[in-house]
Amino acid sequence: xxxxxxxxxxxxxxxxxxxxxxxxxxxxxxxxxxxxxxxxxxxxxxxxxxxxxxxxxxxxxxxxxxxxxxxxxxxxxxxxxxxxxxxxxxxxxxxxxxxxxxxxxxxxxxxxxxxxxxxxxxxxxxxxxxxxxxxxxxxxxxxxxxxxxxxxxxxxxxxxxxxxxxxxxxxxxxxxxxxxxxxxxxxxxxxxxxxxxxxxxxxxxxxxxxxxxxxxxxxxxxxxxxxxxxxxxxxxxxxxxxxxxxxxxxxxxxxxxxxxxxxxxxxxxxxxxxxxxxxxxxxxxxxxxxxxxxxxxxxxxxxxxxxxxxxxxxxxxxxxxxxxxxxxxxxxxxxxxxxxxxxxxxxxxxxxxx
Numbered sequence: 001x002x003x004x005x006x007x008x009x010x011x012x013x014x015x016x017x018x019x020x021x022x023x024x025x026x027x028x029x030x031x032x033x034x035x036x037x038x039x040x041x042x043x044x045x046x047x048x049x050x051x052x053x054x055x056x057x058x059x060x061x062x063x064x065x066x067x068x069x070x071x072x073x074x075x076x077x078x079x080x081x082x083x084x085x086x087x088x089x090x091x092x093x094x095x096x097x098x099x100x101x102x103x104x105x106x107x108x109x110x111x112x113x114x115x116x117x118x119x120x121x122x123x124x125x126x127x128x129x130x131x132x133x134x135x136x137x138x139x140x141x142x143x144x145x146x147x148x149x150x151x152x153x154x155x156x157x158x159x160x161x162x163x164x165x166x167x168x169x170x171x172x173x174x175x176x177x178x179x180x181x182x183x184x185x186x187x188x189x190x191x192x193x194x195x196x197x198x199x200x201x202x203x204x205x206x207x208x209x210x211x212x213x214x215x216x217x218x219x220x221x222x223x224x225x226x227x228x229x230x231x232x233x234x235x236x237x238x239x240x241x242x243x244x245x246x247x248x249x250x251x252x253x254x255x256x257x258x259x260x261x262x263x264x265x266x267x268x269x270x271x272x273x274x275x276x277x278x279x280x281x282x283x284x285x286x287x288x289x290x291x292x293x294x295x296x297x298x299x300x301x302x303x304x305x306x307x308x309x310x311x312x313x314x315x316x317x318x319x320x321x322x323x324x325x326x327x328x329x330x331x332x333x334x335x336x337x338x339x340x341x342x343x344x345x346x347x348x349x350x351x352x353x354x
Contacts, residue, residue, distance in 0.1 A: 003222050004046035004053070007215050010232035011041045014211035014244035033060040034212055041215065053219045056140035056190070057153070062216065065189040067154045083154055087145045088115065090157035090326050091122060097161060097325035100125040123147030132199045134160065137224035145211040156192065158326050162261050163196035166288050169334045170201060173319060174256055174285045180204045184283075186275050187263025191217030195224055196241060204239060206251055211244045218242050248275075253282035254341035261290040265303035272304050273313065280315040281342050287316060287335040292331065307333060315339060 004331050006112065040048040052059065064069040069085070092114040095101035101122065114122055123134055124147075135150035144153035144310035170181055181203045188194060188207035194217070198205060207217055221228045221240050231238035233247065243250055258279040264272050279287055293305045310316050316335035324330040 001046050001050060003219065003227050004049040006227075006232050006235070008041055008044050008046060008049065008217050010218065010234055010242070011211050011215055012044075013234045014214060018211060018244065018246055022139060030264070033063060037061050037215070040214060041212075053140065053216075056216065057142040058140075065213075065216070066192075084145055087152060087154045087157070088119065090154070091119070091126075091145070091147075091152055092238070093326045094157040094161050095122055095126055096125060098129050098164070100129050116156060119145060119152075120148035120150075123150055123152065128317065130160075130164065130195075130200070135194070139220055139223040144276075156196075159192035160196050161324070161326050162193050162290050162332075165290070165332055166193070166197055166257070166259055167200045169286055169288055169320070170257060173334065173336060181230075181257060182206075182252075183257040183259060184208065184251060184255050185259040185261075187260060187267070188213070188217045188242075189262065191221040191224075193259070193261055195304055198225070198239070204241075206241045206243065206255070208243055208245055208251070214242050214244055215297075245271075249277055249344070250257070251344075253281070253344040254284035255282060256285035258283045258287045260288070260306070263291075264289065264306050265291050265293075265295075266298075267304070268301075269304050273309060276309060276313060280313070280339070280349055282344070283337050284341045285337075286319070287337070289333045289335070290330060292329050299328060307331070310335060 028155070037049075037052055040052060048238045052061075056062050057066055058069060063070070068084070092101060095114050096103045104111055104113065127134055127150075134152055134156070136144065136153050136156050141151050142151065144151050144156070146152075174181065181201055183194075183197070183201075183203050185194060186208050188209050190213075191207065194207060197203060207214070209217065211233075218230060218232050221242075225240065229239045231241045233243050233257065241245065264275070265277050267275070287310075289306045291306050291345050293307065295302045295305050297303070307318075307321070310318075315338055317338055318333060319336050320334040322332050323333055
């Protein structure tokens with residue numbers, strides 16, 4: 001209840017200062033899904049908010065960030081089994097990417113070798129390679145496949161994979177330092193990549209997103225990491241700091257890493273360019289993009305392609321471009337800024353991110 005009171009206060013402050021709506025997530029399709037959530041926030045009702053967020057991973061308002069109500073007890077067993085197989089496929093792909101399972105070759109025959117000793121054995125091998133637990137936090141009534149006593153959700157292999165690849169980029173391109181890496185993520189989803197990266201890297205993490213989505217990753221990360229580890233909008237600094245999209249001026253620069261997963265293509269081109277121009281002037285280390293490039297139209301407006309916008313803008317040199325091991329059609333890219341970033345040590349009064 002105390003956390004939900006904080007979330008309501010931060011949301012109201014962010015909404016009071018909001019100036020624009022952004023892209024797909026401002027469309028009525030998404031607002032309708034989030035109606036109950038916004039009503040509870042608007043009423044200032046922490047009990048209703050706690051009830052909604054307590055089952056967030058079985059709700060419509062997380063669709064687009066997690067699987068939500070796509071799998072439910074009321075749907076067919078066949079559909080549930082297909083999602084179960086999809087989760088196992090992603091888990092195997094993660095194991096192949098890490099080199100703890102052989103990559104299957106359809107031209108040579110033989111399938112399912114990675115699961116020959118069972119799901120639990122594969123989970124144990126992945127965890128040993130990474131030095132962390134794959135068990136999804138007990139937050140939001142999450143569901144998935146059990147690997148022994150550990151829960152693997154339909155999207156967690158992909159989130160772990162992105163965090164590992166970002167960890168690898170940090171180790172490759174940033175100089176070693178005794179201080180925490182300063183990471184800024186644009187569009188944090190429900191906070192999963194941040195959660196897994198913080199298990200791999202000593203970091204201070206800032207998430208910039210729409211006020212309604214700030215509520216989701218604020219709740220998830222506060223429950224998963226501890227409420228004292230997360231600073232909501234208008235609060236003092238913490239290991240993870242969450243701010244709305246209109247508060248970029250409060251983010252201290254220069255920072256080491258700008259990360260974006262599954263969101264820049266969904267933002268209107270003008271706002272996406274604003275983010276990238278800001279990154280060009282504030283990022284001192286690397287930009288990590290994990291996005292699709294289909295440029296598919298959403299209600300008549302094509303989504304942007306990050307690589308094309310960055311190529312046209314200039315200011316970054318591409319250091320890596322690879323197809324994702326886990327998600328067909330997704331591209332991982334690492335860019336290095338070519339100019340020294342500007343420093344902004346002040347931030348906004350009461351909202352400084354240090």
